[in-house]
Amino acid sequence: METYDVRAIGVVRSSLRDLEDAPRQGDEGAPEAELVFEQEFGAALEGIEPGAVIELLTWLHRGNRDTLQTRPRGDATRPMTGVFATRSPDRPNPIGLHTVRVLEAGPLTLRVAGLEAIDGTPVIDVKIALGTPDVR
């Protein structure tokens, strides 16, 4: 099958340093974080305002790309299931999907609430969430 090049467009800056400290989902006590973008993408950020809800796509660089099955939520009492039936970071293309609210927007930064990604996680895309007023 074909492969495609994904470029990091920015990086997550967070107080979460280790996977062990990170909650599994953003609504499970995840902290605020800052998204810092490469200068060349400043024009692509224009129009994102505080209060907007975005779909943030990250590259989960610590994910294991050879994992096809896992135990849901790491619970040893549950049967193995396919990774596509989970949100595990271990999957063939380790892309993270995070729905987060924008708190502050600078020329090359977005401050967001409740992000479970660890410090240093590459950012690969941002989309306005469907259902946000004035989605285009």
Place this chain on the structure above:
Amino acid sequence: METYDVRAIGVVRSSLRDLEDAPRQGDEGAPEAELVFEQEFGAALEGIEPGAVIELLTWLHRGNRDTLQTRPRGDATRPMTGVFATRSPDRPNPIGLHTVRVLEAGPLTLRVAGLEAIDGTPVIDVKIALGTPDVR
């Protein structure tokens, strides 16, 4: 910035053949479609049942990766805005995000409702949607 290799794990089979025919979002009259996966990823699909809602990630191979700003929904009366403030397929990493319901699940296929991606679009990831009962 770093780049990463994304592999196609399958392909969209749809009656939508042209971008001109495709609705902008799945809830705007998009047809059913079939997702056909490579054999090696069969184990990763186990556990996805009819009725499940999934987040489908695709590679929008017709997207223009140099586009940083666009007019929302192609509406010439609206001002230019950054592509990250939109859902445009034209963006630095042209990843499509589609929330769709599974109608049928075979060993290497998923039939889904309301998918606006055109025939031949590469599939790069599948995640169970948050809010689906028993999300792991």
